Amino acid sequence: MRVPLPQVRRAADLQAEDHTPVVIVGAGACGLTAALALHRLGVDCVVLERDAFAAGSTALSSGFIPAPGTQVQQAQGITDSVEAFAADIQAKAHGQAAPHLVQAYAQNIGPAMDALAAHHGLPWQVLDNFLYPGHSAHRMHAVPEKTGAGLMSRLQAAADALGVVVLTQAQVTELWADGAQRIHGVGFVRPDGQTERIRCDAVLLACNGFGGASAMVKEMLPEMAEATYAGHVGNDGSALAWGQQLGARLADLGAYQGHGSWAVPQGALISWALMMEGGVQINAQGQRFHDETQGYSEAAVHVLAQPGGVAWNVLDDALLNFAQDFPDFVAAQGAGAVQHASDAAALAQLIGCPADALQATLNAVQTGTDPATGRTFKRALQAPFHAIKVTGALFHTQGGLDIDAHTRVLRQDGTPLPNLLAAGGAARGVSGPAVWGYLSGNGLLSAIAGGHIAAHTAQQILKDSAA
Numbered sequence: 001m002r003v004p005l006p007q008v009r010r011a012a013d014l015q016a017e018d019h020t021p022v023v024i025v026g027a028g029a030c031g032l033t034a035a036l037a038l039h040r041l042g043v044d045c046v047v048l049e050r051d052a053f054a055a056g057s058t059a060l061s062s063g064f065i066p067a068p069g070t071q072v073q074q075a076q077g078i079t080d081s082v083e084a085f086a087a088d089i090q091a092k093a094h095g096q097a098a099p100h101l102v103q104a105y106a107q108n109i110g111p112a113m114d115a116l117a118a119h120h121g122l123p124w125q126v127l128d129n130f131l132y133p134g135h136s137a138h139r140m141h142a143v144p145e146k147t148g149a150g151l152m153s154r155l156q157a158a159a160d161a162l163g164v165v166v167l168t169q170a171q172v173t174e175l176w177a178d179g180a181q182r183i184h185g186v187g188f189v190r191p192d193g194q195t196e197r198i199r200c201d202a203v204l205l206a207c208n209g210f211g212g213a214s215a216m217v218k219e220m221l222p223e224m225a226e227a228t229y230a231g232h233v234g235n236d237g238s239a240l241a242w243g244q245q246l247g248a249r250l251a252d253l254g255a256y257q258g259h260g261s262w263a264v265p266q267g268a269l270i271s272w273a274l275m276m277e278g279g280v281q282i283n284a285q286g287q288r289f290h291d292e293t294q295g296y297s298e299a300a301v302h303v304l305a306q307p308g309g310v311a312w313n314v315l316d317d318a319l320l321n322f323a324q325d326f327p328d329f330v331a332a333q334g335a336g337a338v339q340h341a342s343d344a345a346a347l348a349q350l351i352g353c354p355a356d357a358l359q360a361t362l363n364a365v366q367t368g369t370d371p372a373t374g375r376t377f378k379r380a381l382q383a384p385f386h387a388i389k390v391t392g393a394l395f396h397t398q399g400g401l402d403i404d405a406h407t408r409v410l411r412q413d414g415t416p417l418p419n420l421l422a423a424g425g426a427a428r429g430v431s432g433p434a435v436w437g438y439l440s441g442n443g444l445l446s447a448i449a450g451g452h453i454a455a456h457t458a459q460q461i462l463k464d465s466a467a
Helices: 029-040 056-060 071-075 082-092 099-120 148-162 214-220 238-245 296-304 317-323 327-334 344-351 355-364 442-466
Strands: 007-010 019-025 045-048 140-142 165-167 171-177 183-189 195-205 256-263 280-282 310-316 338-341 385-397 408-410 416-422
Touching: 007 238, 019 029, 019 183, 019 442, 029 045, 029 056, 029 099, 029 148, 029 442, 056 148, 056 385, 056 442, 071 099, 082 099, 099 148, 099 442, 148 165, 171 195, 171 238, 183 416, 195 238, 195 442, 256 296, 280 296, 280 355, 296 385, 310 317, 310 344, 317 327, 317 385, 338 344, 344 355, 344 385, 416 442
Parallel strands: 007 171, 019 045, 019 195, 045 165, 195 416
Antiparallel strands: 171 183, 183 195, 256 385, 280 310, 310 385, 338 385, 408 416
16 A cells, blocks of 8 residues: 655645544653553544554663652662752763753653653553763663563553553644644545544644654765664654654754674674673674764664674673663574673674784773773673674664654744644754764653653643634
8 A cells, every 4th residue: 555645735625523632742751651651641642653653763672761750769879969860961962962951851741751750550660780982871671571662562552541542653744734733634545545534622742753864864964874774664754754844943963873783693682781791893894993982873883894794792691691671682592592601712703803902902901991992890701602683773763753842843034933842753852963972862751851842832822722
């Protein structure tokens, strides 16, 4: 079935009898968080999801969400603050993240997480046995499954329990707008090829970015044009297409979340926590080539620049044991991603690199600072070794529709469109203009904090229109 391209149509021609106050496009973490918040606010909505079940980019992620000052963080005795979190975000982005969004997301992510726990039963836990790159406190939250799929399952169950309307296999292709760019309804294609339409008073675009649109990636992220795309195919740039037709402003289009640890050929994410705890990446020449602790996003570019666009994650027994706490790693291990070498010579044979070069590299992995990369090591790696062949991958984009602190989509002149909101990957994030600005967890931060904010903005739009 050929699905029509995203388009904005003339509201005066809209023919639709059904009406809902708010339409949410996309049933990922952003869309479902917004829908749950709207339910708490007493506002009806319909969530339209293109796939047969709610999953999106969230289900493909680790599902870890950074948040300061949550009840569970405090219960675990962790000291943190909105100010410290905001400072960490800006430090990673070299001060180039949108200040209004950094402040809005840092302030709202804690209340959003607490609301999901208190009202919808999401049992958060803070991962307090390691720090992800750029974070000055233990603030990474996860559900017990420690997977994005587990997070989505719990959000979907919460929505189902409340009777939130989530229409699956409903791919939105139309926004119906008047001359003032006010959205009056949407159109969506059903599995039989028919287009259905529904009127509404506000629309939230929670349909992520353009990582799945190869032509857009080639144009705006040329260094990732040939990279493996490990995100959701539904990230087709629809939000940007509608925004451009409405005269909206775009921002930070060069930003994205890459990952330098995508196991091949298994196609599985290997947690960067292993790098933070002492693992190293080694290329086909037996050499380390970057400071692994700077971040997994920019590591994608470093790995792709190596011979063959691949590297090997090298661990020892202590790290392999640590990795068993991550279900995604255990699954990748079960699929054969982890290979073993009794000593450095065997590891060199496995990697296919010169044994003397590899031995020199391993000798440099000692307690202290490595002068070649500036990385400080806690300890040396000990044989036997374990190695995982990886490449750099593109996960999702971090640029998109420009929005204000209330998630209202902005025109070219900076004024907000009347009733169009965007959050999560559909909007600009807080990673600045390039890959190096991505702080671990920025994607789900934007999704959940943005969805939470958008729900309250939508409620206010409804109040203002009724006044």
